[in-house]
Amino acid sequence: MEFLFAPFEVSFVLRALIxxxxxxxxxxxxxxxxVLRGLAFFGDAMSHGMLPGVAIASILGGHLMFGAAASALVMAAGITWVSRESKLSQDVSIGLLFVGMLAVGVVIVSHSQSFAVDLTSFLFGDVLGVRAEDLVVLAIAACLGVLACVVLRRPFLALAFDERKAATLGLRPGWAHIAMLVLTAMAVVASFQVVGTILVFGLLIGPPATAYLLFVRIGAIMIAASAIGAAATFLGLLVSWHAETSAGATIALLTVLAFFAVLVAKRVKSALRYFLRNENHYQ
Incomplete structure (x- = not known):
């Protein structure tokens, strides 16, 4: 028991867990x-596209999260505008903004010696450096995110499975899509300090993808995904404490390992069921 809970008696580790x-x-x-809408590439691009705003905020001495939020909004608006004006697919728009924002960020970082030191924590997270005010921001973002998912459940569900039917039902799929992009940006911005901009993609995709393998109902997938992410956080902090590894990277790695563990377990279960069915048939 001491092995499991001793690290969380330290205040900054407990804040990291929360x-x-x-x-x-x-x-x-x-x-x-x-996951259901197929916006994984957007989430990945968003996590990297925050670099310019964070770099500028760091140079000016502002709050990094405000800079990240500004970049996220610019990117979401840019993707929507390019898709509408050019008639190109959304993947092309995301790719263009992804490369453009990341390039701008790298240019800014290359001319700022002061930001180079903070680049590692920006990319890979500094969950053990989370402050009390960061917890307040995360709590507000979590409440808003859960509330939005509940309120917009019907248009999101229709959009995820049949965009044309959503339009027929008057659910405004265009606005629902924009709302989904904004919520994705909010999740990435609010969470990047925990696991970093590169690894936040794992926390956003890993647990929901794992839950999708286990459940069918949307509510069950959300609850399971939250539980898997929370468990990965607890185990990741525990492993990183005792093994002296990067906390953010360990958390992200566990979310991916959980997915493959469930995937392999389902495959083995299916193979065993097939074998037993054939054995009973021949008997």
């Missing part, structure tokens, strides 16, 4: 729609 659980709930709910 932050990770809040991020897991936020990403679990919103990530469910990201």
């Amino acid at each position: 932050a990770g659980v809040l991020a897991a709930v936020l990403c679990g709910c919103i990530g469910t729609w990201v």
Whole structure:
């Protein structure tokens, strides 16, 4: 028991656990729609596209989350505008904004020696450096995210499975899609400090994808995804404490390992069921 809970008697580790659980709930709910809608590439692009705003905020001495939010809004608006004006597919729009925003961020970082030191924590997270005010922001974002997923459940569900039917039902799929992009941006911005901009993609996609293998109902997938993310946070912090590894990277790695563990278990179960069915048939 001491092995399991001793690390969380330290205040900054306990704050990290709370932050990770809040991020897991936020990403679990919103990530469910990201997986169902097929917006994984957008989430990945968003996590990298925040670099310019964070770099500028760091240079000016502002709050990094405000800079990340500004970049996320610019990117979401840019993707929507390019898709509408050029008639190109959304993947092309995301790719263009992804490369453009990331390139701008790298240019800014290359001219700023002061930001180079903070780049590692930006990319890979600094969950053990989470402050009390960061917990407040994460808690507000989690509440807003869960509330939005509940209120917009019907238009999101129609959009995820049949966009034309959503339009026929008067559910405004265009606005629903924009709302989904904004929520995805909010999840990435609010959670990047926990696991970093590169690894936040794992927290947003890993637990919902794993839950999707286990459940069919949307509500069950969201609850399971939140629980899987919270468990990965607890185990990740525990492993990183005892093994002296990167906390953010360990958390993200566990979410991916959980997916493959469930996938392999389902495959083995299916193979065993097939074998037993054939054995009974021949008997």
